[in-house]
Amino acid sequence: MKYHIDTIPVWDAVKADTECPLCALRRKTERLLVERSLGASVMSPDTRIRVNERGFCPAHQVMMFQTSGGNRLGHGLMMLSHLQTIKPRIDKALGESKGAQRSGGLFRRIKNDKAPATQSALSAFYDKCILCEELQEQEKRYAASLVHLWKTDMAFRKAFSESKGLCVPDTEVVLQMAEEFLSGEPLIAFKKEVNTLLSDSLKRLEEELSWFTQKFDYRNAQKPWGDSKDALERTVNKLRGWCLGNEPLQDD
Numbered sequence: 001m002k003y004h005i006d007t008i009p010v011w012d013a014v015k016a017d018t019e020c021p022l023c024a025l026r027r028k029t030e031r032l033l034v035e036r037s038l039g040a041s042v043m044s045p046d047t048r049i050r051v052n053e054r055g056f057c058p059a060h061q062v063m064m065f066q067t068s069g070g071n072r073l074g075h076g077l078m079m080l081s082h083l084q085t086i087k088p089r090i091d092k093a094l095g096e097s098k099g100a101q102r103s104g105g106l107f108r109r110i111k112n113d114k115a116p117a118t119q120s121a122l123s124a125f126y127d128k129c130i131l132c133e134e135l136q137e138q139e140k141r142y143a144a145s146l147v148h149l150w151k152t153d154m155a156f157r158k159a160f161s162e163s164k165g166l167c168v169p170d171t172e173v174v175l176q177m178a179e180e181f182l183s184g185e186p187l188i189a190f191k192k193e194v195n196t197l198l199s200d201s202l203k204r205l206e207e208e209l210s211w212f213t214q215k216f217d218y219r220n221a222q223k224p225w226g227d228s229k230d231a232l233e234r235t236v237n238k239l240r241g242w243c244l245g246n247e248p249l250q251d252d
């Protein structure tokens with residue numbers, strides 16, 4: 001698969017020294033996509049058509065709703081247009097289910113076809129999000145760029161080896177991506193590097209989080225925090241991908 005390689009943001013994210021540069025980039029991208037959704041693209045016919053069809057997931061609705069200086073009118077107009085697009089389709093699906101009620105209601109056809117329950121007649125109206133889809137594209141691009149940089153730029157390789165590595169989910173993403181970009185010795189070396197960084201990080205976080213919990217003991221109240229003050233956030237972010245603490249790459 002061809003990827004558009006974009007090395008500068010990956011370099012910057014590695015230099016930012018977070019628990020995972022790919023998470024930092026994902027979150028920054030997500031913020032930009034949300035801002036863009038509420039900005040000029042509200043009125044763009046192309047975006048409007050895609051929003052009408054796909055809508056936004058709950059997490060991105062929350063981000064749009066809570067964005068400081070958000071755009072309630074823009075958000076409202078997009079949702080009105082989306083509602084008006086899917087309402088007749090939902091009515092139609094409900095109408096079809098009425099006729100099918102005697103033999104099992106909305107899910108009758110699914111049961112008979114042995115399709116997964118998630119493919120119910122209504123799921124098509126709430127299982128898509130244009131921001132999630134764009135974010136997934138960007139995620140692949142940044143993971144590909146990271147592997148490409150590691151392959152071609154020795155200074156990056158050194159900086160990466162001195163970093164905190166990646167979170168658990170993104171470790172898996174880049175290991176899969178590496179199969180497309182690397183082979184032979186470099187592939188083995190890359191896997192070893194990524195695995196070692198994760199393993200060392202988990203060991204470090206265990207110590208930091210342990211001290212974080214011990215700091216709640218009154219006997220340790222006067223002792224220094226060391227690096228443990230945000231160990232809870234960083235441990236969660238390492239295990240599950242960024243979701244807690246300060247917004248990464250905020251000041252760019």
Ligand SMILES: [Zn+2]
Nearest residue numbers: 020023167170
């Ligand atoms: Zn990550």
Ligand SMILES: [Zn+2]
Nearest residue numbers: 057060129132
């Ligand atoms: Zn979403």
